[in-house]
Amino acid sequence: MDSLIYLAPIAGIIALLFAYYKANKIGKVDVGTERMKEISSYIQEGAMAFLSREYKTLIVFVAILFVVLGFGIDWNTAFCFLVGATFSALAGFFGMRVATKANVRTANAAKESGMNKALDVAFSGGAVMGMSVVGLGLLGVGALYLIFKDAAVVTGFGLGASSIALFGRVGGGIYTKAADVGADLVGKVEAGIPEDDPRNPAVIADNVGDNVGDVAGMGADLFESYVGSIISAITLGFIAFEFNGAVYPLLLAATGIIASIIGTFFVKGKEGADPHKALKMGTYVSAIVTVVVAFFLSQYLLGTLKPFIAIVSGLVVGTIIGQLTEYYTSGEFKPVKTIADKSETGSATNIIGGLAVGMLSTALPILMIAIGILVAFYAGGGAANVGEGLYGIALAAVGMLSTAGMTVAVDAYGPIADNAGGIAEMCELPGGVRDITDKLDAVGNTTAAIGKGFAIGSAALTALALFASYTQAVELDKIDLTQPTVIVGLLVGGMLPFLFSAITMEAVGKAAFSMIEEVRRQFKTIPGIMEGKAKPEYKKCVDISTAAALKEMMVPGLLAVLAPLATGILLGTEALGGLLAGALVSGVLMAIMMANAGGAWDNAKKYIEEGHHGGKGSEAHKAAVVGDTVGDPFKDTSGPSINILIKLMTIVALVFAPLFLQMGGLLLKLF
Template sequence: MDFLNYLAPIVGVIALIFAFSRISFINKIDAGNDRMKEISGYIHDGAMAFLGREYKVIGIFTLAMIIILFFVGGKTFALPLTFVFGAAFSILAGYIGMNVATKANVRTSNSAMQSGMAKALDVAFSGGAVMGMCVVGLGIIGISLSYFLSGGNTDVVYGFSLGASSIALFSRVGGGIYTKAADVGADLVGKVEAGIPEDDPRNPAVIADNVGDNVGDVAGMGADLFESYVGALLSGLVLGLSAYNTAGVTYTFILASVGILASIFGCYTVKGDKDPQKALNMGTYAASAVTLIAGAIFSLILLKSLRPFIGVAAGVVVGLVISKLTEVYTSADYQAVKKIAHDSQTGASTNIISGLAAGMMSTVGPIIIIGIGIIVAFTGAGGNTNTLQGLYGIAIAAVGMLSTAGITIAVDAYGPIADNAGGIAEMCELPDNVREITDSLDAVGNTTAAIGKGFAIGSAALTALSLFVSYTQAVQLQSIDVTKPGVIAGMFIGGMLPFAFSAYTMNAVGKAANSMIEEVRRQFKEIPGIMEGTSIPEYAKCVDISTAAALREMIIPGLMAIISPVAVGLILGSEALGGMLAGALVSGVLMAIFMSNAGGAWDNAKKYIEEGKYGGKGSPAHAAAVTGDTVGDPFKDTSGPSINILIKLMTIVSLVFAPLFVGYFGLF
């Protein structure tokens, strides 16, 4: 049944056709009045200009990697070529997705004004669906063609995953620094010092803030999950080939293909004019149900057993449970966020303490669920009697979790579109009922964004673990002895890296935010008439500050992820590098969950107070909550989600450079 493999690129093309049908639908929607088009144009131009400048920097890095991979790959162009394709496909998905998102925002605002909630939800979600379907469509086309054209040589296919991972890190870090520098500057000077509402057109940083929503939470998030998706498929192919020969490869491709078709089906079920959250959940659950049913059927047909399907089911369930646990700690419907809001009454310090505690406690449930999922996937797939089949169970669990990434990303990317729609409604002074609709959509978007980050972290854990297993096979390690000094050193280095990485990215946000705050204060002071609304702020200068800072500061974190595993492997050897990857995986997953959930909780605690609780906007509790939110901004949108990519990129770098470490056990 090898012919079934060729369904993968065909289904990828179907995903792209669906994406372009959504683009056509969005383009036909009226963009509103001239003022709405003007504001939307500022956001669109700023976002695309950032991408253009970012991709030029990435181009220099890509050129250097081509030369390095030429020698690592045995002086052939096979490995560099797949690397370029992986990078190019990730860039293409991000470019298309963000281009559409920055057009869907104003059309969402106008749809809310002209037709109400149901149409606005449809437009915003369609914009997100373009990003989702481009990610999975280009991902499965790229990985399947790389596999087929290389004759099944997975060593060459690693290049595609490395290309995707490299773009993901730069996009997440660069986008995260950009968006949070603008957000912090806009909040602290605009809301706290000037006392003007969020998205007020008098705020010079307001356009940069709205641009940041797109470069961070659309392009950055899409690149992140593109990398996870590709990495999961790659580990499924490698371990499937070892455990079940070509049948394991076919099952991996079929499961991913079914997930894409199920996601398209799920997109059609997202309808509603009363409860957007319920509508979005319905789409996700429908896609998951279809994938589970088809996964069981094809497990019996292709692998003659339901055991591999247990791994699939474990991955899907782990993803859904982690998403729910994330909602519990980041939604204002639950106690954790309400407690942070309550504690804000006594000042910023108690707000910070409460938020940190909530973030730390939020690691407990997901870690236990991930652990249970790994054990169930391994033993359920037959790992107690056949280790390779058990390891394939873990890999296919990651594929199962990410099989419905098309609709998961769509739900996540919907959030910044809804957020931008609210901003445009505010800046264009649209009727109050329009802002009520966009605020309702945005509130759901905040929760879906937090849930999306939880999903990304869970998938990163399973994907990195699967790639880690592939690494041990590539360097011929049967086990890793944690009593060896080199391995212990490697574990400590790996455990430290997410902390150093987070410190650097948070400091980068702090430096960029300081520049933004100074610029906003300067404009308020030196440009007469801004506060009266008779002068237009210099929006472009704030956009340029965020852009320059993001491009400058994203280089070192990217190099850290690539150089660290190579250095440890060359100095301490292959086994110590395995220890480093294990240490980074454990501390990285914990840090990512903690930072993402703490940031999400602080954000929604602020919004909970803004709804009128504990004195509402302008109260001391609100001022404390704004401070907490500005601390949480780089937590949830820069450092936290970037750690996902750090742990996966280090693993794939180790895989690609494995020929340098085989049989080498270090200098010590």
């Protein structure tokens, strides 16, 4: 039975080999004209330069936390933390490098061969990111568990993954939205030029931002959810079913990798067909294969189908949340059309409508998550066996993320298609090319919204599973709400997502202000720029976004680490439990509201641009652009970053649990 564990790192290696195969296949696709090469080189150089500078900045943080873990906990945990941080960075690097190669090749494939080939190239680029995420994640967790045979030590790997993920998500979100807001407000609203117009100085920074925010950022988000869910399931599984309980989530994740690889071969488009159907087919095939194998694994390893039911509940909840997200953010449905209607009367009513949709959109996903938790808990063991019940919740998170290879691939496909459209516009390719890339991009907007919903749902279940692991680690049977320290923890925890969002929103505002000033300056001072006779200074806009992102990402990242440490040391383990509970409740609600409001504003603008309510240039369009600009940091900076905030704080609590048991509640001991 021990030999089964080796299947986990082996599956991780298979995923990385498949990612290499896909990357090599993309490299053989023709890039296109010299102008296409030039534009794509600007995007690739900007993206890789940002990633390089970001990782160099984070080396100091990683080194300090490595030493703290070594002396404060133990050096094995510190080593796992270092491996987790490195693997998370590598996943972002691999995915970004290939995504910035795939974008121009997608545009050229659309020009030379049509929809089917363009879809294949864009999706293959996303698949590299997806397989890198699950490959490095399972290889790391599986190998480290084989080495140390201790889930408590392996939690260090999750801490490393979460730390890099938060900085990557916040930094990438600030970068992309500073560029996007500057490009939209000055280019579209003030100058009246189209999106992705090469005359706009911020257009390259905007396209770079799609990669650093939506490829590397989303990949890092789901990487740490994936890793965190497996680690919590190993921890709780050993308590519930001993060794076999720890092996089960590893084998389930290995199955998900193979299922995702199989699913990629079902993503095949046809000329004139809806590419969304092809992407859904791959997702459904992956899920079905995983469910079938999970059924037999549950019976074989654990002798009961209760864990299997918990896994299915996670998959079902994830799917439903994705569909609900699509309903609230797609231009095909009533919520977005209502926002577009309200744009007729100006920016204020557009923004009121978007906020209302965002708030309304929290109800059903929260109910679905609640139902999923209850099903997983009572299927696992319920009140009669709390340990198995908590294990069921952890397995629900693993089930939701078991096909993360396919989920990330479909999500990362979106920004590649978006970049392809931008390159087609800047290189003045034939109209038919832009029609194809626009269709791919429209599907990408939907998959991105679904991906954000999926990330939020998985964050809630993963954080809850990690919280359950924390309560076991500190031997906390209950949290007493009559204790003032617990109430303090709840209130501070509930406040943290708001403070975190305020800091990140303000960071986008500052960076966007600098970007707007620079774009205005170039329009005014560079003769011939509006006539297309002079080349904008793209590099200056890229530098503004990069500098702002690196400067502003540090405070939110440190907040997520220091808040649970300070609470646990000063007020004790029960108060820290209150902090984590408060952050989980307000954080999930904030994340759903911000992601869906932002997505709805974005697609309301696109709906108007399709010709409704007067189309481009109308008063309704101008109002919708303002709403979209407000929604940009909602959906791409603050909202997605909250997912990682709640998980990072929980895993910090779990990793430092021995320290809190030894010296927690220092402040209380003074009285």
